Amino acid sequence: MTDEEIKALVLRELSNIAPEIDSSRIDPAVNVRDQVDLDSMNVLDLMIAIHQATGVEIPEADYPKILTLNDFVAYLRPRLKDR
Amino acid sequence: MPSLGADMEAGTLVQWLVKPGDRIKRGDVIAVVETEKGAIEIEVFVNGIVHSFTVQEGEKVPVGTVLALIAADGEAPAVPTPPAIKPVPPIAPPPVRPVTPAAAAPPPRAEKQPAPAPGPALQPSPARLRISPLAMRVAMELGVDPAAVKGTGPGGAITRFDVEAAAKAKAAPPPTPPAAPAPAALKPARPAMMAADKQAAMRRAIAAAMARSKREIPHYYLGTRIDMSRAMAWLREENLKRSVNDRLLYSVMLLKAVALALRDFPELNGFWVDGAFKPGEGIHVGVAISLRLGGLVAPAIHDVDKKNLSEIMTGLHDLVKRVRAGVLRSSEIADATITVTSLGEQGVEHVFGVIYPPQVALVGFGKIVEQPWAQAGMVGVRPVIMASLSGDHRASDGHRGGLFLAALDRLLQEPERL
Missing domain, CATH: 3.30.559.10 (Chloramphenicol acetyltransferase-like domain)
Incomplete structure (x- = not known):
């Protein structure tokens, strides 16, 4: 998957969870939770959705590394490079 | 129509999920009701057979109204068709148990909900207005004369919804041909509530419950x-x-x-x-x-x-x-x-x-x-x-x-x- 595809995927799943957001206005360099009102159940749902879409399971211990949209791309890119 | 919270006065029956003759058991979801809190699936609390519906899809009725008659297991299955079923309140012939499905618990609060009286609905006394305290307050806020409002609640009591409907009617320009008076308690449901309406309705429901809490609970x-x-x-x-x-x-x-x-x-x-x-x-x-x-x-x-x-x-x-x-x-x-x-x-x-x-x-x-x-x-x-x-x-x-x-x-x- 390309970076753009990964970004689009995360934004799509995010929109499913928070339908009110305008995904074009999400700043990829800013903490997602500062831009979208997400509780811990929403975050879990996002991780489940990403797992279902990509097969990548993100352990809880890695959550602190993944704060922005760019972080998602950086985290998922090496794990999805052959897909 | 079950009470689904301290703040609920009425609900709209959106859909029946069973039909007369169906066998149902405790816990089955038999209908969907629209309230301020959104769509609620109504569960039944007896085992038996659906006999007939007393409220049709699209009707909005007060809490306590009988929605359906169910022949509970162990009761005579041969049920005489109840004569001219009225929507409010129970008039079921003995072999059929009138069912306000499930979830009468928590016991409805005392002050606003007189238990549906068996027999014909009480006539409102001409001397004293039957109006809930909430409806009275809303009437004062909206500038509606309660005496001019037609009550659709239990025993002809005036509910908040009646007051709000009256306020709306007052605000709207009078229709050219005078509208036929809506039959009490049988108002057709409003078309599916718009999102903004739902928002406002939920806000009112929260307001009513929280105001009651702070008024009554030390x-x-x-x-x-x-x-x-x-x-x-x-x-x-x-x-x-x-x-x-x-x-x-x-x-x-x-x-x-x-x-x-x-x-x-x-x-x-x-x-x-x-x-x-x-x-x-x-x-x-x-x-x-x-x-x-x-x-x-x-x-x-x-x-x-x-x-x-x-x-x-x-x-x-x-x-x-x-x-x-x-x-x-x-x-x-x-x-x-x-x-x-x-x-x-x-x-x-x-x-x-x-x-x-x-x-x-x-x-x-x-x-x-x-x-x-x-x-x-x-x-x-x-x-x-x-x-x-x-x-x-x-x-x-x-x-x-x-x-x-x-x-x-x-x-x-x-x-x-x-």
Whole structure:
């Protein structure tokens, strides 16, 4: 998957969870939770959705590394490079 | 039409999910009703056979109205067709049990809901207006003369909805041909409520319940800090073993600990009805879930004390999904014996909640923050959560409330036993 595809995927799943957001206005360099009102159940749902879409399971211990949209791309890119 | 909360006066029957002749059993979902809280699936509380419907799809009727006649098992199946069924209130011939499906519990509050009288509806006395205090207040706010409003509630009582309808009619330009008077209690349902209407309706429902709470319930508030280091360490270990689909959230541990602690403090788990405390049958924890576009509901997870953490997590996940999709079941809406609110996600450390009547207690949790924690002469840094109890002083005292919070603390220090 390309970076753009990964970004689009995360934004799509995010929109499913928070339908009110305008995904074009999400700043990829800013903490997602500062831009979208997400509780811990929403975050879990996002991780489940990403797992279902990509097969990548993100352990809880890695959550602190993944704060922005760019972080998602950086985290998922090496794990999805052959897909 | 079951009462699905202290604030509900009427509901619209959106859809029947069964038909006359169908065999139904306790717990089956038989209809969908639209309320201020969204669409609610109505569960039935008897086993039997659907005889007939007394309310049709699209009708809006007051709480207490008979929706359907069900021949319960063990009753004579040969049922005479009830003569000219009227929608309000029960006029069922004896062999058929009039059923206001499921979830009459929690017992409807006394002041607003006269039990549906058997026999023909009471005639409103010409001398005294039958109007609920809420409807009277709304009438004053909207500048509506209550005497000119046609009541559709039990016994012809004027409900808030009648007042609002009258206000709307007043505001609208008079239709050129004078509209035929709507038959009482048989007003056709409004077309599907628009999102903004729903928002406004939910806001009003919350306003009514919370105003009643602060008017009637003498709250006392207690708070304590709880060291969450053991609980969080246990959870981290536990979640390592689980796939992402089965992971637990720490709020599930809080719910279980609250439920277990309540076993020893029954006076916090139940309802204040008719001037007396009525203990809850089971520990059904209402979970305050906020909606993305504003407002909140607090549906129950049943028997939380008897469920393991995975079961509670599944229940919570399912509940959150259905709240956001707008479909809840009647028992979830009506059964909660206590409410838990966790506002920590929004970043506050302290929550002192407002009790949801007729419940008698609410437990609040703030966010988990790292704090200096002194123990045995040493200061360390621990993840700490602030737990609070809002108690109804009619039903319990601060001393017992304090012991409850201490018990909650003890339970969270032994997470493996939750």
